[in-house]
Amino acid sequence: MTTDQQASNMPKIVATVMWTAPGLVIKTGFAYLRMRRDLRKSAQIFYDGMIDAGMPLDQAARLREKYENDLSTRGFVKSLGITLPGGSSSHSGK
Secondary structure (H helix, E strand, C coil): CCHHHHHHHHHHHHHHHHHHCHHHHHHHHHHHHHHHHHHHHHHHHHHHHHHHCCCCHHHHHHHHHHHHHHHCHHHHHHHCCCCCCCCCCCCCCC
């Protein structure tokens, strides 16, 4: 299956899951929001540690952004070779 076929099937798959298992969708949504919150907190701790260690602000900001992108769900899915519909390579995950 090509990535175009995967992208065109994604809305159908999501709709089917939402229709057949709404509880799963809600639980997954809350788990995702908790994960994003924890990611933002850990990125802030990482950034603060770099600043406290004397790293220049611009370099610390770039590393923080890379840290957040590497740990984001979108980044993880892309690392598996799956193209998400509507995604762009410049998406920062914020």
